[in-house]
Amino acid sequence: MNRKIFRIAVIVITTVLSVTFLYSSNNFKEENLGPNIVQAGLQEDLEEVQERLAELKKQKQDLNSKINSENELQGDYSGEIGRLQAEVQLLDIEISEKKLRIDELALTIELLEKKIEETESFIIDSKISILDLEKETDEGLTNMYIEQKVLPGSISLIFTSSSTTNFIKNAQYKQSIQEDIN
Incomplete structure (x- = not known):
């Protein structure tokens, strides 16, 4: 026990x-x-x-x-x-x-x-980049509009241009020539 x-x-x-x-x-x-x-x-x-x-x-x-x-x-x-x-x-x-x-x-x-x-x-x-691109596009379109108003002969370019790319190229070319002249 x-x-x-x-x-x-x-x-x-x-x-x-x-x-x-x-x-x-x-x-x-x-x-x-x-x-x-x-x-x-x-x-x-x-x-x-x-x-x-x-x-x-x-x-x-x-x-x-x-x-x-x-x-x-x-x-x-x-x-x-x-x-x-x-x-x-x-x-x-x-x-x-x-x-x-x-x-x-x-x-x-x-x-x-x-x-x-x-x-x-x-x-x-990305939003900032998009806003910058929108601003740049708006400025480009504004400049193109002003060019069209200043240079009346270029209005026919809008209607005769076969593609939008050619129109933009021509507008940029005219803008650079205008800048060289000024």
């Missing part, structure tokens, strides 16, 4: 020490997650998080198989303690996995926000 009580006491003490050690080692791992993510580039961080997720999934599968094997030995107290330890480890891994998923999503959101900013910048640049 005393032997059984002694054995149970040893098992309980071992469990308490291993759970305490497990908890402190998991806290140490979680403290190391933050600075590594901050120091590396976003894409590298995303890849690192995905690798850690894969590692955690493997550990999770291993622990699930350990829990299943410990369930077979449930009749024995040591089997029950081992099962509980594995479940505690499994819960710790699930917590770490959730934290890494949050980090992964945050990094993905940040990458998408940067792409959105780049696209918005491109759109703004």
Whole structure:
């Protein structure tokens, strides 16, 4: 009888020490997650998080198989303690996995926000370019209109020109001649 009580006491003490050690080692791992993510580039961080997720999934599968094997030995107290330890480890891994998923999503959101900013910048640049081209076109058309009013013989060019390109070329040619004369 005393032997059984002694054995149970040893098992309980071992469990308490291993759970305490497990908890402190998991806290140490979680403290190391933050600075590594901050120091590396976003894409590298995303890849690192995905690798850690894969590692955690493997550990999770291993622990699930350990829990299943410990369930077979449930009749024995040591089997029950081992099962509980594995479940505690499994819960710790699930917590770490959730934290890494949050980090992964945050990094993905940040990458998408940067792409959105780049696209918005491109759109703004394109709008500015379009406005410049519209202004240049308006000035060209205004100059051509003024030339037509100043040079009445060139009005026939509008109607006799076979294509719009020839008309614009002739107008530019006349404009350059007029500038040389002035």
